Amino acid sequence: MDVRVLELVEGAREARGLTVVIDVFRAFTLECYLFAQGAKAIYPIGSVDEARALKAAHPDWVCFGERGGWQVEGFDYGNSPSQVAGVDLTGRTCIHTTSAGTQGIVNAAGADEIVTGSLANARAVATYIERRQPAEVSIVAMGTSGTQSAGEDVLCARYIEALLKGTAKGFDVAGKAAALRDTAGAKFFDPKQPQYPAADFPYCVDCDRFDFVIRVGKDGDGRLVNTRLDL
Template sequence: MEIQILQLLEGARQAQGLTVIIDVFRAFSVACYAFDGGVERIYPVGQIELAYQLKKQHPDYLLVGERNEQKPEGFDFGNSPSQLVSTQLAGKTMVHTTSSGTQGIVNATGADEIISGSFVNADAIIQYIRQRQPEKLSLVCMGYACQQPTDEDTFLAEYIKAKLLDEPVDFPTMVERLRHGAGARFFVPEKQSWAPAVDFDLCLDLDRFNFVLKVEREEDLYFLKKIEL
């Protein structure tokens, strides 16, 4: 298996084979919590205008996501797992748009197959890759607003690669580095309304879920499908 770690939008565009689009803080952690809470389908979209259009066409859809980390006007929820864990989501359809993760999905046009990447379902991702045994595996780290690489996404790519190669990996050290580095923003008092400290822990709750989220296509829209392992 040829494994490559790629970064940002250019990485998504270069991705080949089985592709994992990674967004730990917070898009694909949010998506996992949403499915665990009972959401039936998630449409990941790049453009916020499309999200608003889908909501207009289907008023019962939930709009979830962010721009500049904060909930856009008219959205039901921001890009925060803490807002979803205590919410009744059974049977709901969700439209999800973010500055990083969902952009990766719509730009990975050369991939044979796409799944989302987060620490909360890392072991399921690794199991799925082992089952599929692709010739090429692309681990795409979407970074902060697709503008700069981030430790949390790169750490997950390195974690997945190490596990697949049966190499040692120190997850607790990764968490501590994130707590004092890229994740420090979750502990800033003035950001608690949209980036609360609890999101840090929820996004790094390793292997909480035993499913992967696979990207499928329906006409002109992508959607995420939950695959239990």
């Protein structure tokens, strides 16, 4: 198994084989919680306009999204797992557009298969890949807005890589994740950046909480759609 770690939108475009698109703060952490709270499907969308058009066509679908960290005007929710804590999404279909995570999905056109990744389900992602045994794996750390490296996404990518290569003993992912509070996660505790609620941080660094993966497929109309696969 050839495992490569890539970064940013450019890395997503280079991805081949089974591809993991990572966004820890906060897109794919949020999606883990949406599925845990009963969501049936999540449509990953590149542009705000496309998300709005899909919502207009399906008013009963729940629309999530951010730009610059802020909830998009007119959307039901932003990109915050703490904002939707306790919301019953049983059987609901969601729409999701973000500055980084969903951009990785729509740009990974050369991938054979795509799953999303976050610290919340990283070990499950590695387990899924081990079961699939693909010849090639691309792990893409999407970073900030898909253009700047971000420590949390690189940490998640290296953790999954270590699990796949059998070098995770002593990795201490929980300790490294907690340490993000003073580095990449400091924005959650900066009063000048209220678009990043402090309450989101614990959700994002709760390592290996979920034992399912989020797979990207296509619906009957050929539109990209994320679904939950329990291991």
